[in-house]
Amino acid sequence: MHCIHLTVNLTELKLHVNVTHFYDCICLLDERFSQLQALYVNTIWIRRSSLRTINNMENLLNLKCFSLRCDTITVHYDELILPLLHRMINIEKLDLYLQITDRKMYIDGNDLKRNIISHMSQLNRFKFNIHSTVYDHKEISLLSNEDIRHTFNDFQNSKIISCVDYFPEMERGQCHIYSYPYELKEYHQITNNFPGGSFKHVREISLFDVRPFEHKFFLQISQSFPLIKKLTLVNEKPQNDKRNTKLDDKDQHSSTSEYPHLAYLNLEEAHDDYIEQFLVHTKTFLPNNKYNANKLR
Secondary structure, three states: OOEEEEEEEOOOOEEEEEEEEHHHHHHHOOHHHOOOOEEEEEEEEOOOOOOOOOOOOOOOOOOOEEEEEEEEEEOOHHHHHHHHHHOOOOOOEEEEEEEEEOOOOOOOHHHHHHHOHHHOOOOOEEEEEEEEEEEOHHHOOOOOHHHHHHOOOOOOOOEEEEEEEEEHHHOEEEEEEEEEOOOOOEEEEEOOOOOOOOOOOOOEEEEEOOOOOOHHHHHHHHHHOOOOOEEEEEEOOOOOOOOOOOOOHHHHHHOOEEOOOOOEEEEEEEOHHHHHHHHOOOOEEOOOOOOEEEOOO
């Protein structure tokens, strides 16, 4: 087993574990921890291994709370993650933070209801942050953000945000769904379709699109993420709306995006327009230039 960190609370029958491989998590769930009531797992990889077999497939009758987080992309959602969740028939609280690809359809409300919620009759709290990516999307129906949103109409006890993007040149579509309020410290792959909101817990963001980011977009980002310390921007398209930098004080204050806590700015894969966007004081306020930056020349 490749455990990085293991914390056991025997009084509350609670286990926090960081593992390298998802199989390590499954191996833990045998008779040794049959009385476990809460399990919180951070894993680096969720993938198959020809060297590992799963023998323990009994239902986890005592498990009431489960959290799974993996920040790397997996193609084994249906094959590995769902079978484990189906063993948790008495689960009451579930948290999933995943990046999923190589499926024919997005993970949406209908998928969650059919493959997860319907198997958990005791579930009363379900939080998630799920990115799903579909390639060669010409072969599937192009669902709009409104289509995805309608699949969550039955989720009456929680607010769900969805964001759908298509990148024809890359033959790729992506869908991001998450519970709101947003509690994670990172928010990645933000595009022009970002729906806005308040994200006071977030300290790190990444921006990506094949369409230009205009100044209004950066105003929205600075307002939604007031406490970010790290920002990475990937966009090679030049801006269309070149703002006039000669503004009076009143207009300048209202139209300047502010990042007072920013300590790291990565523009290595960005068009030069975005260097200007961040370094021209009438467009962006940065904290006295006390930040590390890539590709600033």
